[in-house]
Amino acid sequence: ARIVEHTLHVRNLTVNRLCNRQVITAVNGSFPGPRIRVREGDILIVHVHNKSPYDLTIHWHGIFQKLSAWADGPSMVTQCPIRSGNKYAYKFKIVKQEGTLWWHAHASVLRATVYGALIIRPRAHNSYPFPKPYREVPILLGEWWNANIIDIQNEALALGGGPNVSDAFTINGWPGDLYPCSGHQMYKLKVEQGKTYLLRIINAALNNQLFYKIANHKMTVVAVDASYTNPYVTNVVAIAPGQTVDVLLTADQPIGSYYMAARAYASAVGLPFDNTTTRGVIVYDGAPSSTKPLMPVLPAFNDTPTAHKFYTNLTSLVGGPHWDPVPLKVDHKMFVTIGLALEVCPSSTTCQGPNGTKLSASMNNVSFVPPTGLSMLQAFYFNVGGVYTTDFPAKPPIEFDYTNLAINNNLPMLFAPKGTKVTKLKFNSTVEMVLQNTAINGVENHPMHLHGFDFYVMAQGFGNYNPATDTNQFNLFDPQMRNTIAVPVGGWAVIRFLANNPGVWSMHCHLDAHLSIGLDTAFVVENGPTPATTLPPPPADLPQC
Numbered sequence: 001a002r003i004v005e006h007t008l009h010v011r012n013l014t015v016n017r018l019c020n021r022q023v024i025t026a027v028n029g030s031f032p033g034p035r036i037r038v039r040e041g042d043i044l045i046v047h048v049h050n051k052s053p054y055d056l057t058i059h060w061h062g063i064f065q066k067l068s069a070w071a072d073g074p075s076m077v078t079q080c081p082i083r084s085g086n087k088y089a090y091k092f093k094i095v096k097q098e099g100t101l102w103w104h105a106h107a108s109v110l111r112a113t114v115y116g117a118l119i120i121r122p123r124a125h126n127s128y129p130f131p132k133p134y135r136e137v138p139i140l141l142g143e144w145w146n147a148n149i150i151d152i153q154n155e156a157l158a159l160g161g162g163p164n165v166s167d168a169f170t171i172n173g174w175p176g177d178l179y180p181c182s183g184h185q186m187y188k189l190k191v192e193q194g195k196t197y198l199l200r201i202i203n204a205a206l207n208n209q210l211f212y213k214i215a216n217h218k219m220t221v222v223a224v225d226a227s228y229t230n231p232y233v234t235n236v237v238a239i240a241p242g243q244t245v246d247v248l249l250t251a252d253q254p255i256g257s258y259y260m261a262a263r264a265y266a267s268a269v270g271l272p273f274d275n276t277t278t279r280g281v282i283v284y285d286g287a288p289s290s291t292k293p294l295m296p297v298l299p300a301f302n303d304t305p306t307a308h309k310f311y312t313n314l315t316s317l318v319g320g321p322h323w324d325p326v327p328l329k330v331d332h333k334m335f336v337t338i339g340l341a342l343e344v345c346p347s348s349t350t351c352q353g354p355n356g357t358k359l360s361a362s363m364n365n366v367s368f369v370p371p372t373g374l375s376m377l378q379a380f381y382f383n384v385g386g387v388y389t390t391d392f393p394a395k396p397p398i399e400f401d402y403t404n405l406a407i408n409n410n411l412p413m414l415f416a417p418k419g420t421k422v423t424k425l426k427f428n429s430t431v432e433m434v435l436q437n438t439a440i441n442g443v444e445n446h447p448m449h450l451h452g453f454d455f456y457v458m459a460q461g462f463g464n465y466n467p468a469t470d471t472n473q474f475n476l477f478d479p480q481m482r483n484t485i486a487v488p489v490g491g492w493a494v495i496r497f498l499a500n501n502p503g504v505w506s507m508h509c510h511l512d513a514h515l516s517i518g519l520d521t522a523f524v525v526e527n528g529p530t531p532a533t534t535l536p537p538p539p540a541d542l543p544q545c
């Protein structure tokens with residue numbers, strides 16, 4: 001296999017945005033960080049030198065990490081963080097996946113500025129299952145704060161409220177001309193009329209789903225989360241944090257300039273959110289510099305039907321590269337409630353959560369806390385007890401109408417006990433999980449991300465999941481495959497995956513504000529029967545706690 005090697009130096013960088021000078025944590029002096037390009041079948045080695053003041057890890061979001069769980073990256077799950085001044089080499093092979101993924105810090109809130117694209121092209125001599133684009137263009141959507149992001153998170157965690165909303169959204173690091181002092185800080189894409197471009201769209205925002213649109217142009221979706229889809233023509237993309245969407249864009253309009261724009265899809269009714277709009281511009285070759293670009297009309301912030309239509313109309317390219325049929329036999333069934341919960345406020349503090357509580361979050365009434373001292377994967381490999389427990393409940397502790405849970409109802413579900421509970425799985429077992437998004441009032445979509453595997457999205461809907469009728473809707477033929485699913489507000493989704501990779505695999509909400517308060521769990525997948533299905537020992541440079 002071809003070996004691709006990169007070095008990432010993580011350190012402070014001073015940048016100007018929105019009339020402010022801001023010191024951020026960044027990689028190789030650029031924001032967003034460098035683009036990493038590989039081909040399917042390559043071995044990727046990334047040397048990470050942590051020259052920042054913070055402890056951190058890097059996660060390769062969406063990579064299967066077949067027999068390389070040591071390189072997955074979530075802090076305290078698969079490794080202890082790389083201490084300031086230290087380094088670690090992430091080494092893994094890229095197998096059976098192609099398309100757009102990304103890398104980001106996976107410790108505290110650092111992924112706000114520590115992220116970049118990870119692009120997997122087909123092996124040499126293999127081609128895309130769609131017409132070859134003229135050029136490929138990463139579009140990284142991000143979120144920006146005029147403040148130190150670590151301070152913001154620490155304040156939110158101490159006071160128990162939600163974090164401050166962001167000051168801007170960004171496209172490839174630039175806010176665009178709708179923000180103060182940002183007229184020249186706008187992403188610009190030059191195109192030639194008649195040519196087709198592959199836009200690799202990544203939602204790297206911390207806490208917001210986004211609508212993305214280009215004036216007067218249609219887009220054809222060809223892949224999501226590095227998994228090929230049937231071509232789907234749309235004029236708007238809905239994308240949740242963690243997700244990627246690859247679209248073909250043909251410059252088929254009159255020579256001129258056209259804005260691309262993104263803003264929040266704020267499914268959270270009544271919660272504060274960043275209601276600003278970022279935009280970039282697409283300029284056709286030969287367009288006179290005096291032309292005023294056309295602006296797309298974005299969907300309303302709460303346009304759930306548009307988001308739901310996009311999220312549910314995608315289907316997998318059956319028979320395409322790396323396609324495997326849906327597993328029909330299920331070994332392990334789970335029903336998991338996801339959502340916000342509350343915590344009693346310490347008497348010394350004035351807490352900012354509902355009714356003076358602290359915000360918390362849970363899955364099946366367990367609010368996840370990461371271990372200290374030893375990572376979960378080390379505990380698994382070296383058989384060390386007391387780091388996690390294997391009693392994550394396969395169903396919620398009590399049954400009730402999830403859709404009808406007002407925040408003031410003093411239900412036991414609202415105060416979720418903390419724990420480091422995991423689900424143990426036999427090698428090669430099939431898991432089916434119902435994700436029911438309504439633990440408190442179902443106020444927002446939760447983009448649930450699974451490490452180490454793609455899952456089949458069997459069905460999605462609103463209200464309470466009903467096994468008697470909703471199984472009829474399962475797509476057993478060409479369901480989309482994802483590593484992150486936006487479980488609809490006040491609704492549910494059903495996923496299936498094949499646990500064919502030993503290790504410890506995190507599953508969590510990709511809204512950073514929820515990951516940090518416990519909307520998280522993990523699967524421990526046991527080794528298989530042969531050396532080729534057994535997790536190898538940790539690399540010698542694995543960081544220690």
Ligand code: C2O
Pocket residue numbers: 059061074104106242449451506508510
């Ligand atoms: Cu992109 Cu666990 O994260």
